[in-house]
Amino acid sequence: MSARRIIAVLLENEAGALSRIIGLFAQRNYNIESLTVAPTEDETLSRLTLTTCGDESTIEQVTKQLNKLIEVVKVVDLTDGDHIERELMLVKVRAEGAQRPEIKRVADIFRGQIVDLTPDAYTVQLTGPSEKLDAFIRAIGRAAVLEVARSGVSGIGRGDAMMRL
Amino acid sequence: MAEMLSGADMLVRALQDEGVEYLFGYPGGAALHIYDAIFKQQKVEHILVRHEQAAAHMADGYARATGRPGVVLVTSGPGATNTITGIATAHMDSTPIVVISGQVPTDQLGTDAFQETDMVGVSRPVVKHSFLVRNAAEIPMAVKKAFYIAASGRPGPVVIDVPKDATDPNAKFEYAYPKDVAMRSYNPVAHGHSGQIRAAVKLLLAAKRPVIYSGGGVVQGDAAEALTAIARRLDYPVTNTLMGLGGFPGTDRRFLGMLGLHGTFEANLAMHHADVIFAVGARFDDRVTNNPAKFCPSAKFIHLDVDPASISKIIPADIPIVGAAAPALTGMLGRLETELERNPDAIDRDAIDAWWRRIDGWRGRFGLDHDQRARGDAPLLPQQVVQAVYRATRGEAYVTADVGQHQMFAAQYYLFDEPRRWINSGGLGTMGFGLPAAMGAQFAFPDAQVVCVTGEGSFMMNMQELSTCMQYALPIKIINLNNQALGMVKQWQDMQYGGRHSHSTYKDALPDFVALAASFGHAGFRVDTLPELEAVVAEIFSDKYKDRLVFLDAWIDPDEHVYPMAIKGGAMNEMVLTRNGGPAPPP
Structure with missing residues (x-):
């Protein structure tokens, strides 16, 4: 398995x-x-x-x-064990005309923030488990995605579990 | 006031303080400050080799014979890369060597400078650890840690890469050699877990068809005595891996011989039918297990190893014990005595006697000489040469081997009663290892009988070292089992490729080895018949040649194969015993 x-x-x-x-x-x-x-x-x-x-x-x-x-x-x-995992993604998305409010709405739903913009594109910042970032890209549609930078997963145990010397 | 030394002097001084006897090396630009520091002292003797690969094998041979790290010194670039095969050989067989390589000055690192190679990068997959010294002040601690890491836990090679500016003779630093070393990230386990040891002893005592399967970890871990005591106390059969020969006395009746691909019939069958297998310092190498899915179907496994990553890597262990072989086995022996005192009938003697009767039956019918007997009046056989050498040296020599058929014949027919006497490249299978390894052993023990059993193919991979042997008057005895071919390759081609000998022969292109040896001032002999063999071997090992290197070119039957040979993809009881005999009946 x-x-x-x-x-x-x-x-x-x-x-x-x-x-x-x-x-x-x-x-x-x-x-x-x-x-x-x-x-x-x-x-x-x-x-x-x-x-x-x-x-x-x-x-x-x-x-x-x-x-x-x-x-x-x-x-x-x-x-x-129980743990928290997070990944950061910066994604540049095509956003022109009528698409602009739609992209903004989807970003809001995923609790993303628009951190940069041009007349044709938004740069969205998202954090969460990797599946959430994947889901955002699917929601936006691959055709609209111009560039993706992902940090890779960072993780930590939940509760009192601590990783130290 | 503390002593002020240059980086080069500190390096050499640290080697002195570490008790290093020999440095096997070859000078070059980036190492010249270090060589000048060596020139100014007498405590560490530098041995000038003819090729850096051989220097690494010499250090390795020295380490295997003594248990102490062997040390190599080379320059940057090609000097460093030439040691890689030797480092990989030591890595696969877990032997402690420390390789010091010169490097271009730090301000030239990464500029593709003359003779620059990223030695730490190139060696990374084949070292236990490596250091790039950033400045001279780091040298004493780097040396201390290198020797500690190389020799402790599961031993292995360590590289120290030293940029030339760190050895600048004009920059002086306070020198003090560290007394101890503590590393929060490296704490090798010594004693095995007492609960696991108790469980292991219980399982061992309850066994009806036990086998002790011991490997290189027993030899390297100086645990032969403890293992032998346990096996004799229990009266259980013992088999050794290729790396483990000498870990249990080869002449003890409890010894079944080597197991695996070219293991004995009785060792492989005993493994296959065993109900409890006690693996010590062995790693279930593919040359032992053959097909893991069919491996020893009725056995429970106790696995003792110093490296946790070796346990349950190939075969899941029922009772894993992480620990160094010697203290763990001593702990087991104590526990065993306690148990036997409490219950003297803890061992099922009837079952063990019946087990021995089965094993002796296998040994009697298809023991090692089965193939020789089957050959009848053949020309000189390689097995006969090894047996003659065994008799002439009374089984007491340090024997090194190269890789191929001759290696297997030596492993099968030379019986080692002591650990550290059998020195061969088991894991990596490095042709060219034998002669330099023999040199390392001879430097370690100048008065001992050191024999290199080789084949002409392997020998020609490092024969330049005959010159080094001349320079240092090393009285090694080289036994060249000359079949005018790459015998093991040819054997596989016979058995699996319809006899198509693709690039495995060169019989019209061999040198006159007797003349070759003579050209380096050594003695050479040639033998090609059985009647001459005994007399020639006796002469070579007589006092007359005590102080000389002798090369015996033994022209053996070129068609001989190594048997038994496991059948590819099979279980341990599936093997071929003679050329025409086909597979043995699996009893």
């Missing part, structure tokens, strides 16, 4: 650490759907969230192999 997984990784904030993680996925034929990384409040650590999919034994290998990397401090499969 192949399922989508969100894996959070704390790693030493050192040059080359990220390339080891990406290299591991390429080398072992694991798939990466999205990946985000940035330093944490502790500047010696980076936090990386990646989404991947695979059956249970593949995901077990993914987490074990990640843990083997010397610079990886901690690995948590967020999908093991």
Whole structure:
């Protein structure tokens, strides 16, 4: 049973650490759907969230192999428990004449914000789970979409569950 | 006041403080400051190789023979990339080596400078870890961490890439070698979980058809003694992987021989019919399991390994134990004694006796010499050469091998009673490994008998090192099983490609190996019949050649195959035993 997984990784904030993680996925034929990384409040650590999919034994290998990397401090499969996932999308949409109010309405329904505009287009900012962003694109219609920039998924456990050293 | 040293001096000093005896290396532009620092000291001896790949294999051979990290020093660019095969070899077989590579100065990094290669990038998939030194002050800690990471946990190769400006002789820094190293992200597990050990002992004691399957982790983890004690206390059969030979005494009657693709009939059958398999420091490699779906259908698995990622990777473990082999096995032995004290009849002796009768039946009918017997009066056979070397060295030599048929014959017919005596490239299968690995072992133990069993194909991949052997007067004995072909390739072509020998022979293009050896000041012999064999081998290993490298060019039957051979995609009880015999009847 192949399922989508969100894996959070704390790693030493050192040059080359990220390339080891990406290299591991390429080398072992694991798939990466999205990946985000940035330093944490502790500047010696980076936090990386990646989404991947695979059956249970593949995901077990993914987490074990990640843990083997010397610079990886901690690995948590967020999908093991309750969690929040968010992705940011900036999307440039064709918006001319009568389309303009319609686009605005759809953006409102998805709680998006128009953050830039030209006479022919809107740039909409949206956050949410990846499926919501996919649904927005479907609602607008692919033909109207001029450009998409997505951040990849970031995630955190719900409640008291905390990922720290 | 703290001592002030340049980066180059700090690097060499750190190696001294780490207790390094030998550096296997080759100089070049980016490493010249380091070479100058080496020139000014005597504690670390530098061995000048003829090719950087061989330097990595020498360090690897040294590490496998001693258990201590082997060290390599090369320049940037081609010097660094030439070590990659050696690093990958060490990575696949989990041996501790530290490779120090020169790099272009930091202000030239990324500019496609002369002899620039992204060594950290190129080596990344085949190292346990790597360091790019950003400035000289980082050197002592980088060296400390490199040796710690290389040798601890599941050992492996570590690269330290050192830009030339970090070794500038004019920039001096305070030097102090760190006493300890602590890394929040790297804490290898030592002792196994006591609950898991209890469960494992219980399952082992309840077994009716047990097999202990041990691998390289027992050899590398210095756990042969503990494993042997457990196997003898239980009187259970033991099989070793190619990497694990010597982890249990080869001459003990409980030893079934190697298992797997070219494993013995009795080892593979015992595995197939076992009800409990205790895997120690072994990783269920595809050359062992053949088809995982058909692998050992009635067995429960206890799997002890220092690397959690090796457990349940191929075959799900019923009782996983993460731990270093030696402390975990010692813990198990203690637990076993407690259990047996409490209940001396815990082992079902009748069942174990019946199991041994079955195993001895298999061994008697289709044991290793079955194929030799089937050949009748054949020309000189490679197995006979290995057996003659075994007798002449009383089974006590350090034996290295290259890759191919000769490697399998050596693994099958040379019985290792001690760990670290059998040195071969098991995981990566690197032709050209044998001679430099033998050199590393000989440097580690100058008075020991070191034998390189090779084939002419493998030997020609690193034969330039005959010159290094001349320079350092290494008295290695090279046994060249010469079948004038790439024997293992040819065997597969015979068995699976209708005998079409596509690019696997070169018989009119071989050098005169005796003359070749002589041109480097070594002794050379040639033998091609069985009656001459014993006398020639006895002479080679006599005191007369104690201090010389001897090359024995043994012209063997070019048509010999390695048997048993597992049938592709089958279970462990499916194998071919002789050329014309077809598959063995699976009992």
